[in-house]
Amino acid sequence: MRESGAAVLDVHAHHAERGFWRTYVFSTDHKMIGKQYLSLGLFWAVVGGLLAHVMRWQLAWPETAVPGWGEVGPETYNVLVTMHGTIMVFFVAMPILLGAFGNFLIPLMIGARDMAFPRLNMLSVWVFALASLVLLVSFFIPGGAASAGWTGYPPLSAKAEYTGVNWGMDLWILAHALEFAAFLMGGVNYLTTAIALRVPGMTFFRLPLVIWQLLTATTLFLLSVGPLIAGAVMLLLDRIIGTHFYAAEGGGDPLLWQHLFWFFGHPEVYVILLPAVGLVLDVLPVFARKPIFGYRWIIYSTIAAGGLSFIVWAHHMFVSGMDPRLAMPFSITTILISVPFAFIMFAMIATLWKGSIRFDTPMLWALGFVAMFIVGGLTGIFNGSAPADIYISDTYFVVAHFHYTLFSSVVFGGFAGFYFWFPKMFGRLLSEPLGKIHFWLTLVFFNVTFFPLHNIGLAGMMRRIANPLEYEFLVPHQWINVVATVGGMLLLASQIPFVVNVVWSLLAGKTAPKNPWGANTLEWTAPSPPPHLNWGETLPVVYRGAYEYSSPEVAEDWLPQDRTLAARSR
Amino acid sequence: MASHGRPNYVAIWGWLVALMILGLAASFLPGARGLAVALIFATAVAKALLVALNYMHLKFEPRLIYAIAIVPVLFVLMLIVALFPDFVFSR
């Protein structure tokens, strides 16, 4: 019995002009859908970055109005924090790392012509666009946008009278629901495509690591989001029809939400981390001209970390009032997760050993990721230790921790992938000098912004406060807030070279060759940019793993996956 | 499916109905509530297994599909266990 669900596609029909709407809007082409996710993600990155800027200004100079925005009251501040977190995690990190790279890379790297279910894929991005619209609208309705933190803890989020936000909160939940639906559709597609549509010869252990990471991330998402959806339904019912799932007076329990949220929330941070790790793992060997170190063990580590991530969630709840007997078991599993990640980070570093390292822009970002993520991972251990977290929880130390992990994933990991695959995506080359300036400025000002936050966190500064000067013990440390804010403004400004670079390249950049970096994986055997259905009449056939750089078998220092070797061909 | 032989769907249905009646009967069991509850859920699990294995053809699927079906069930069981201290023991 054969599957005939995937349609028989006629190439002629697709060579013909397909018109603006079919090409750019209602496209079922995985590459276009990837670009659509990328554009939406970039749009939200601008919004999220500007919100962060307003927030930081308020923190440094709480008594002054923010230029171009005005006075920020405490209500507005809570909206800013909430929407900044929500946007950055769900509307920047997810669409860029999972949506854009997942869609663009999976079919191209496994040798498929498209996703297994192209129309479902189109639906996915459109549902995501709808989610974006809902979230955007929530800023402009009476009462304003959600303001209960990106974690939305009830009872604060469950009743309008506690925050003054009415519809904004409902739209926030709705936007999440749509976003989850979008990524469920996308996720089913990714997993099915990679399981069922690999080209002959592409065994599981010849897959590029980024595919493994994307698949693990998707699996984590699919298996963790269910309880949160259940929790969100309960929250919505509490809000609109007066059930009492989270209200103690009606027999409910506020802690329930925290368990359901973090059961999803911790896997979710790896949903963001793993694709970034994958992008970096695929960039490093290309520019070190050396195979990745310990390919199989990296896969095992990834799967181990993914499995562990389901039994660590209560580390976000050490001081939440949960049963104190739960703390140490969860503390142990949490700290244990450093073992697989230690392996992966060491393997990245070992890949550099005895390499022949080129410092092109993608490589710089990848290296930046390695360095910055190690800092963020190590600070995770402080949080992970239950007794230490008593003091650290809900302080800026945690804020510093998760910007070193999240920001390094989205920005450093993301840009590594972006600069690396840009020629394939758009068929143009980016300017190397501008890319390098972008990198160095971002690296420096990222650290200026976020490193001091560790210190002020250790000094005790709480998260989500609108005015640190209201606390006497924080007044002497206020200079740190000023440093971080100035750093943050320069960090935002550091993105200008990036915008210039992309616009200039798209308008007047040099045409990209098929394989500008001398890389091995299959996407580089397709034209830049690949046409609809990716390859011509014949698909490439795979003979070996993805990282055969400087192999002694050939004279060149690379050996593409699809090249036959007379000596080796069987 | 034809290549695997086909389960006797009607007979399975018979079993399902029988188990359902058993479960119902158990709920009227006098005395020890624990035994009744155990019986009720044992029949439910049996029914679910019958449907999954035969009607959903899990019996004939490769290991991969098995894993996709079983891993989430394990996660749910683990979630239940982990929620016990907070919602059963300390309320």
Next chain:
Amino acid sequence: MAIRTEAQAIPGILPGKVGVWWFLASEIMLFGGLIATFIVFRLGSTGWHGDAAHLSVPIGATNTLVLLTSSLTMVQAFAKAEDVNERGLRNNLALTILMGLAFLGIKAIEYSSEVWAGYTPASGIFWSFYYTMTGLHALHVLAGAIVNSILLGAGRLRNPLRLELAGLYWHFVDIVWIFLFPLLYLA
């Protein structure tokens, strides 16, 4: 020149099936999360037994029977499709849809009698769970019935795979009810 994308599918692995199973995995987690919450809340509180006693076991049992039987007709529809028996297929599929609708009808009657008796979703934590869980499940039954109707209406019934996929979903919804019934009505 036509490029057959289908030719790539790895033999023995059917994309549709893999996709549906992944989807079901996430559904297991969705209902699993609800059920897990229900179980621990129920064990941690008292007085729910009294609330549960207001549910009608006969109605619940009838609905269980309806859904179990609809699973039989669904799988029979698939079997008939494999045997290229168009008529048998159509009859069984139609029966399945009818039983799905019957389930929803009975559920609606049950809901209204409960609401008449004064038990609304806001009447207490047991009722909140009851309406949320059965409501979400009923939405799934509705979705299944719609999918089946599309299959029946589209006339593209030669391909047994489509029926098998729709069946996977339908049986899953059945399994959910197999657990909801004892959790809410019996235990």
Next chain:
Amino acid sequence: MLNWMRWLPENVSTYGGEIDGIIALIYYVTLAWFFLTLGAFVLFLIFYRRRPGRRATYVQGDRLRELAWILVPVLIVLILDFWIDLRGAPVWAKVKGQMPPAELTIQVTAKQFNWEILYPGPDGKFGTEDDRQFDNELHVPVGKPVRLVLKSKDVIHSLFSPNLRLKQDMVPGRTIPAWFEATKPGKYELPCAELCGFGHSGMKAWLYVHSPEEYQKWVKEQWPTS
């Protein structure tokens, strides 16, 4: 910037030192790894930068002999992990596990955006005539274990004392115990550490730790009759 332990506010509780000890332990362990990993990283970047005529060495790292270079460090990480857990567990048990017996029990109820601090009075029982409530003021004697009973009236709040290294969320519907023993008289801030609405920023109380004599004096003033 780099000696993080200096940033912690002065510790004035009996268990605070132990929490600081755990933070210090993790700090030194992770600092060592930071320098080790980033040191190797930078050295490799310098030594193995591209130079004309040199080719990268083909190492796949799939044989155990090569893998050992990272498996051994990973093993060390594992051991350090357990060390951190082993040192941490007793501290956790001390702070949040069993509470020591205390003469003084105080009930703190949080609400948007205030702390209601209830003393049982001389009879030591809540719900009697001589209970007295103070807003945003917590008075305790130095050197005596104090029990707190934490409650919330509306949303989740969190009682945080940077100096005591005490933090505990207060959840509506739950009664959560906490304890501390202050070691130094003084006046310390007690901010709310959990987002609780528009008044979260600025929701705080003051903790007054009195010397035994002063505390007696304060008690006399509040409960003059007894």
